Amino acid sequence: MESNVSTTDFENKFSECKAGFDAIFQLTTAASKIIDSNLKILKVNRALTELLGYSDNELVGTRIMDYACEEDKQHWHELQDAMWHQGKPNFQLDACIKKKDGSLAWVHVTTIVFKEDDIPYAYTILDDFTDWKKLQESEQRLSMALKYSNLAVWELDLTDRSISRSDGFDQLFGEPVTEKGWDEENFLAMFLPEDRLKLKEMLDMISPERQLDFQGCIRTASGTIKWINLQGRAERTPDGKVRILGTLYDITRDKLAEKEKEDFITIASHELKTPLTSLKGSLQLLEKMKDAPTPKMPALLEQASKGMDRVTVLVDDLLNASRMSEGQQLHLRKTRFNLSTAIDECCLHIAAAGTHHILTEGIQDLEVEADAERIQRVIANFVNNAVRYASRSKDIVIRIEQEPEQVRVSVIDSGPGIAADKIPHLFERFYRANECGEQYAGLGLGLYISAEIIKKHGGQIGVDSAPGKGSTFWFTLPAPG
Structure with a gap:
């Protein structure tokens, strides 16, 4: 119309x-x-x-x-x-x-x-x-961000003590979303008893002028213990209610790293103190004998030399590990050398001690192109571990094999073997295998550094083992052209 x-x-x-x-x-x-x-x-x-x-x-x-x-x-x-x-x-x-x-x-x-x-x-x-729509869109974006970031967000209503939470919260606690929801009692029950009491006191004292920052341990639905950092702030809503809005972070990895650092400092101090004490004692005795030499002097000099060698190895391990953690590259000095000869040289100390027998099997004239000193370091580390962890295995076999496009070296013992859950961690920095409750010497750096050396050469490194069946530590190097 x-x-x-x-x-x-x-x-x-x-x-x-x-x-x-x-x-x-x-x-x-x-x-x-x-x-x-x-x-x-x-x-x-x-x-x-x-x-x-x-x-x-x-x-x-x-x-x-x-x-x-x-x-x-x-x-x-x-x-x-x-x-x-x-x-x-x-x-x-x-x-x-x-x-x-x-x-x-x-x-x-x-x-x-x-x-x-x-x-x-x-x-x-x-x-x-418009303002309401923008708020709604903002909340939707926030909701999606929380969902896909897995951030654990929670809200405690201090009136009815009910708790609202994000998907990340449920993932952290291992609890599925339930129809009845969560309240403060459910929440606190997830914490270990001592932490539960501390957190309860903090929640009871919270006010809009105070912030919440708490670290403690929870036991998830599956029984796993986790360290968490809980942060929040109390605020008053327009209708007069008081609520706490906050976040939760899983800090278990940080806490474990902190514990590993503390353990490492203790271990490093102990490992350095032992040879230094021996070295100091030998030097003090030599100082007393310098004007009147005795038949004991050669033995004391040898002991002092061993102590110095031990300190040198420990300091070298620390420096190498530090360089690697900072992303610095290992510099290789490659030459062509005979593997069997290199094995004999790096295992002289074992043969001289007379406690174990080193048996070299396989291709005796096989040569590789690599950094001889560092490859000997890897072999010596494998052999020393066999002596240390498989002390009852008197025969240690070192096998040299030619494979398609690569050379393989294996160090085999008939000791107690290694549990399956420990094997994936053996080449990690500061990891120290501990079987049957025994504590072994070392910084937990030898296998880590060995792995970096072999990786730098373009080879592979690994271990085959099972409890009661001994262990075979091995590495490969590219075959020389």
């Missing part, structure tokens, strides 16, 4: 008949307008001009569809058509509109048809919910 009434005619008629309505129209804070059947804007109030950023002169005479976002135009057309041409007296929709400054606003649109002198008009109210 086409309208033949001009904007001026409408103003005249409307002002005569609806003076009271006009006052309300202008004073209401709801953005409002009146349009004709061609969707032309005939009248606007101040709230609408403030919403869109246009003056009333700029808006009157334009079509409302000029301000609609593209994605909403089709739906808006359909509703308008139904209202004007299908006899529906009103419609409602949520729509996006473009403001003068180019920004967007989201509005609830309510439109009601009325007639003046049998000519239809429509009164429209635009209720701005």
